[in-house]
Amino acid sequence: MVSSPFGGQRPAGLPRLPTPPTGWPIGSYGTYREAQQAVDYLAEQSFEVSDVTIVGVDLMLVERVLGRLSWGRVLGAGAMSGAWFGLFAGLLLGLFANQGFALQVLTGLVLGILFGLLFSAIGYRMSRGRRDFSSASQLVAGRYDVLCQPRTAEQGRELLAKLALRPPPSPA
Template identity: 65%
Template sequence: MTTAFRPTNAIPSLPTMPQGWPIGSYDTYEEAQRAVDYLADAKFPVQDVTIVGVEPLLVERVAGRLSWGRVLGTGAASGAWFGLFVGLLLGFFTPGFAWGPILTGLVAGTVFGMVFAAMNYSATRGRRDFVSHSQIVARRYDVLCQPRQAEAARNLLAKLSIGMPATQAAAQA
């Protein structure tokens, strides 16, 4: 039985726990990203680095109240765009430039968009009268590094914390 060669730093195809030693912990993803970018600017082998969001949370931010007017308006707008697209496609296959397919697609799309939006909204029976946007965030972001490079990475990130430019830090390493 032969086994295929697989590099140790390859991205796993199945979900796996991250490996490595912690080299930094940050309150925001932007700070963790800045740390890894600093390492990259200092010519550090960043393929050995992983950013891990710890204690993930699903945050749903409410954007506004949902009403029949808003539902029908949004449905009409999205239906109109789709109808216009279909009408333009049909217009390409019509001899000469014909407004008929375009207007028919626009009107039909608007009507169907409103009908489907109304059916969808009425199915909730008032249990969700708001619009929201969801995102996954973490309480903190840890930066991990493979053990063979962890100490060098920590030393570079210490230079980041005192404000040393990455090019100067790389020259001192």
């Protein structure tokens, strides 16, 4: 079960407020994928994985630059996002209007493009060249520790030691 920031069901045992993790370290990995594979291995060995927590340590915000912004890119992106919103609004208007479905959709599309162009141009102009690039951000950890509750930590550590001794899978 996955928790949602908007409420909904929360798995049993999860604290309501942010709480530091508990448990003993049974493994440490350089990537999240490796930590996931370790927990998958524990699950395959019928280990009580509800005792396990993956903890990202030494968190970093990594911003990867995707490209340079220009008026063309900004206006193109504004037109595209406006077109999607306008198409959606036009479809809704067309569904609930008594006549002219195609005209409602076309009107929504055109107005969406115009407003998308306008708002993207205003936003880019207001930035005054302070951020002339597009980027994507990720929260990344320097390492990922696998913690386990003390009652099963020794068993988990032994299983992960066996996993470490296995030869790596051959690339497909």
